[in-house]
Amino acid sequence: MADLYKDPIATAQEAADKLASITGKDKHDVALVMGSGWISATQALGQPTHEFAATDLPGFLAPTVAGHGGVIRSYTLDGAHGKQNVLVFLGRTHLYEGKGLEPVVHGARTAVKAGCKVIVLTNACGGISLDYTVGQPVIIRDHISMTATSPLIGADFVDLTDLYSKRLRDLIKKEDPTLAEGVYAHWRGPAYETPAEIKMLRTLGADLVGMSTVPEAIAAHALGAEILGISLVTNAAAGVTGEKLSHTEVMEAGAAAAGRMGELLRKVLNNL
Ligand code: HPA
Numbered sequence: 546m547a548d549l550y551k552d553p554i555a556t557a558q559e560a561a562d563k564l565a566s567i568t569g570k571d572k573h574d575v576a577l578v579m580g581s582g583w584i585s586a587t588q589a590l591g592q593p594t595h596e597f598a599a600t601d602l603p604g605f606l607a608p609t610v611a612g613h614g615g616v617i618r619s620y621t622l623d624g625a626h627g628k629q630n631v632l633v634f635l636g637r638t639h640l641y642e643g644k645g646l647e648p649v650v651h652g653a654r655t656a657v658k659a660g661c662k663v664i665v666l667t668n669a670c671g672g673i674s675l676d677y678t679v680g681q682p683v684i685i686r687d688h689i690s691m692t693a694t695s696p697l698i699g700a701d702f703v704d705l706t707d708l709y710s711k712r713l714r715d716l717i718k719k720e721d722p723t724l725a726e727g728v729y730a731h732w733r734g735p736a737y738e739t740p741a742e743i744k745m746l747r748t749l750g751a752d753l754v755g756m757s758t759v760p761e762a763i764a765a766h767a768l769g770a771e772i773l774g775i776s777l778v779t780n781a782a783a784g785v786t787g788e789k790l791s792h793t794e795v796m797e798a799g800a801a802a803a804g805r806m807g808e809l810l811r812k813v814l815n816n817l
Contacts, residue, residue: 549604550647554768557654560602564632564659567602568595568619572660573632575817577810578652580668580757581792582779582799584635589807590814593618599634604651606644608636624815631814632656639756640692641735649757650696650764657768663713663817664765665773665810669795670755671737671782673747674727679781680802682809684717685709685774686726688759689751692733696764703767713773713813720812727752729776731759740784754782773813777802 549556565571579587596618599605608615616635621628634656638648656664670683677683686709697703718724730751732738738746738754746754753776762772779798780790 550645553647553651554654556604557651557658560604560651560655561658563602564617564655567597570619570621570630572630573619573656574629574661575663575665575814576632576634576653576656576661577665578634578637578667578761580637582669582777582796583667583803583806585800585803586807586810587618587633587635588803589811590620590622590631590633593620593633595619599636599652602655604648604655606638606648609642622814624817626817629814629817632659632661637757637761640694640733640760641756646694646696646760649760653761653765654768657765657770662770663773664761664770665775665813666758666761667775667777668755668757669779669799670729670753670776671780671790672752672778672785673730673743673754673782674752675785676725677752677778679778679798681778682724682802682806683753683776683778684714684724684726685729685753685758685776686714687728688762689728689730689746689749690759691730691746696760697767701767703763705763705766708762708766708772709774710771713771716816717773717809717813720816721809727776729753729755729758729774732756737790738783743782743784753778777806
C-alpha cells in the first residue's frame with residue numbers, strides 16, 4: 546500500500562490513463578461520487594457506456610461496507626451545452642476503514658486527472674438541525690472537519706473559502722428552490738456520535754454530520770476542481786429524537802429518496 550501511494554498524484558494519473566483506455570474516452574467532464582443509499586439514484590442517468598470494478602484501476606481498494614459498491618461507470622449524456630462524459634463512482638473508501646487518507650481521496654483525484662472540472666460528492670448523513678426531516682436532501686454550504694487530518698501533505702496552503710462552489714449551489718437551487726443548505730461536520734466513525742457529541746457539533750455550527758466527503762472535497766479542490774456536495778438526511782443525529790441509529794435505517798432512507806435524488810442530479814448535469 547505504501548508504494549501505491551508514495552506519489553498519490555502520479556497514481557491518480559495512472560488510474561485516469563487506464564480509465565481512458567477502458568472507456569475509449571480521452572477525458573471525462575463531471576464526476577459523481579455516490580454515497581450510502583444514493584446508488585439507485587443513478588437510474589435517472591440511463592445506461593452507462595461502461596461499468597467495471599474500481600479495483601480494475603490502479604490505487605482503488607475493494608469495498609468493505611454494505612451499500613458501498615466499489616463500481617465505476619462511465620456515461621455519455623446529452624446536456625444543454627452538448628455531450629458530456631460523466632464518471633460515476635458507486636461507493637467510496639472511508640477514513641474509518643483505517644487505510645489512511647490516500648485511498649479515501651483517490652477517486653476524487655483520479656476524476657480530476659481524467660479531466661473532470663466538477664465533482665459532485667453525495668453522502669448519507671445524520672441531521673443535527675431540528676429543521677431537517679429524514680429523506681431530505683441538503684446542499685453542503687461549508688464544512689467543519691472533526692478528524693484532525695488532511696489529505697494534503699506539505700506546504701499546500703489551499704484556500705477553502707468557496708470550497709463548496711457558490712456557482713454550483715446557485716445552479717442546483719435554481720433547479721429546486723426548496724433545497725436547504727447546511728454545514729456538514731466530518732466525523733471519523735465508524736461509531737456514530739454520542740448525544741453529547743451531537744450537542745457539541747450543533748454548538749459549533751454544524752447542521753449535518755457524516756463520515757465522508759470532506760477529504761475528497763479538499764483533495765479535488767486542491768487540484769482545481771469545483772465541488773458540489775449534497776447530503777441526504779437519513780436519520781436524526783444521535784440524541785435528537787432518542788431513537789437508536791442503524792446502518793439499515795440509513796440505507797432504507799436512501800432508497801426511499803433515490804427517485805427524487807436521481808432527477809435532481811440529472812437536471813444539474815444537464816445544466817453544467
Ligand atoms: N452520523 C454519522 N454518519 C452518518 C449518520 C450519522 O448520524 N447517518 C448517516 N451517516
